[in-house]
Structures are given as structure tokens and as C-alpha cells.
Amino acid sequence: MVIDPDAFLETADGRVWTAERSAEAWRLAREALRGALAAGSVRRVVVVCGLQGAGKSTGIARQEPASGTVFFDAALPGARHRAPIIAIARAFGVPVEAVWIRAPLAVALERNRRRPADLCVPEASIRSVDRLFEPPVPAEGWASVRIVEA
Secondary structure: OEEOHHHHHEEOOEEOOOHHHHHHHHHHHHHHHHHHHHOOOOOEEEEEEOOOOOOHHHHHHOOOOOOOEEEEEOOOOOHHHHHHHHHHHHHOOOOEEEEEEEOOHHHHHHHHHOOOHHHOOOHHHHHHHHHHOOOOOHHHOOOEEEEEEO
């Protein structure tokens, strides 16, 4: 299972972003995680973070399907952004792992330019995540932290 807050921004006309829709998408993504964990069959949560355009979704798509694993796919630049996801998983007693897809800003920007128009992230947003990004560290509460070079 993959939970991507951006999926909750999809409409019949493509992805539509507003601040209000974004806040609701994040609420729905956290609720989806709680629901999956409440079902009792999830054995681990893997948070895949990094710049937009780094290759997070592509990397997840290349994984062999693993029953009992939930992937949470989002930029999550800082510990404060990741903390709610960790807290939800830990409340259900499920270990949560971090995978940081580390990509140079230039690579992320170029990949973003090649996306369909409704999936492009504003360049300013990618640059903001790059400035704010704090590498995940075990002290945040991760069961493990892995860095994947894009």
C-alpha cells in the first residue's frame, strides 16, 4: 500500500492544489495511515522522503509488493514534518523506517520539468524543500534510516 498526500489532490481535471486542499489532503493521508494500521495487518511503515522530483514514487513503484508494508510517499523536509507520521505508527506499535531519496537540486528540478503539467511542482516549492531539508536521523524515532542516492 502507498499513501501519498498528493493523491488526495486529484480531480477529474487533474491535480489541483490550493492551501486548503493541501491541508485536507494531509489530513486524509494521516487518516488513511491510521485506517491501514487499525486493520492490524501492517507490520512496518516506510516513509520515503526527499525533494519533489528526487524519484520517491518511482523508487516505491520498483519495489516488490510486500504484504504488511505501507509506504508513505512525501517530501517531509524536516523532523517536525515527519513527527506526526512516526507518532501514528508508534501508537499502533508498528516500526517506522525512513528512506531518504537524496538527489541534487538540479536533478530534481530537471525531472520535475519533464512531468505532465498538472503534476509539476512549482520550482519555488522544490527550492524551499531543498533549503529546509533535514536528513532523517534515528533520534527522531525511526527503526532504521537508509539513504538512497538518486
